[in-house]
Amino acid sequence: MIKVAPSLLAADFARLREEIARITSADMLHLDVMDGHFVPNLTFGPGLIKALRPHSELVFDTHLMISNPGELLEEFAAAGSDIITIHEESTFHSHRLIQRIKDLGCQAGLSLNPGTGLDGLDYLLPDLDLILLMTVNPGFGGQEFIPAMLDKIARLRKIIDASPHQVEIAVDGGINTENLGEVIKAGATVIVSGSAVFGASSPCEVIERYREIASGERC
Numbered sequence: 001m002i003k004v005a006p007s008l009l010a011a012d013f014a015r016l017r018e019e020i021a022r023i024t025s026a027d028m029l030h031l032d033v034m035d036g037h038f039v040p041n042l043t044f045g046p047g048l049i050k051a052l053r054p055h056s057e058l059v060f061d062t063h064l065m066i067s068n069p070g071e072l073l074e075e076f077a078a079a080g081s082d083i084i085t086i087h088e089e090s091t092f093h094s095h096r097l098i099q100r101i102k103d104l105g106c107q108a109g110l111s112l113n114p115g116t117g118l119d120g121l122d123y124l125l126p127d128l129d130l131i132l133l134m135t136v137n138p139g140f141g142g143q144e145f146i147p148a149m150l151d152k153i154a155r156l157r158k159i160i161d162a163s164p165h166q167v168e169i170a171v172d173g174g175i176n177t178e179n180l181g182e183v184i185k186a187g188a189t190v191i192v193s194g195s196a197v198f199g200a201s202s203p204c205e206v207i208e209r210y211r212e213i214a215s216g217e218r219c
């Protein structure tokens with residue numbers, strides 16, 4: 001079974017409580033944190049995550065697109081994040097930060113930009129819960145899926161399957177009902193999706209459709 005993680009970035013920011021009430025059938029709420037430095041856009045921080053926490057039972061999946069993520073891990077854990085994902089490109093010390101995320105009681109994720117290779121992941125797999133492959137360049141919702149990422153997903157699937165570790169492969173950016181089948185066939189297990197879910201008149205129908213496509217690909 002896949003896990004569906006609608007990205008709050010595509011929600012109506014003036015009505016966030018109502019927006020998260022539209023996706024109760026999802027598995028996770030994907031929270032895109034941007035600092036205007038690591039990526040050329042700004043969104044929100046731990047204060048907003050903390051304010052939303054009492055209004056949702058979904059797994060809070062916090063995606064940190066920020067420089068110096070190590071300086072704010074405590075705040076994002078205390079705000080109610082269940083998963084904290086940092087970018088490989090944002091730190092010299094991904095291994096150390098992954099340990100700190102685990103010590104804070106959260107699951108740890110590592111995200112890779114489209115141009116970042118898979119070398120060196122073997123040494124991080126024992127401690128990672130999730131690897132988030134960016135399938136667009138981070139910073140904005142509503143972009144086109146980059147087709148070359150299908151091969152990257154498949155290569156990562158092989159690396160994980162050849163290891164004794166259970167690590168989710170999340171994909172993030174440009175996912176919709178048209179390309180989801182290929183993405184799942186390549187090996188993704190967590191589907192982050194913003195505009196295709198929140199932009200629909202019935203987000204739960206899109207989530208249901210994603211699950212149907214996934215069960216078609218797996219059987």
Ligand code: DX5
Pocket residue numbers: 007009010030032063136137138139140141142143172173174175192193194195196
């Ligand atoms: C992009 C974000 C994504 C984005 C996905 O930097 O990390 O989570 O919101 O949105 P869509 O599905 O619209 O590409």
Ligand code: ZN
Pocket residue numbers: 007030031032063172192
């Ligand atoms: Zn994201």
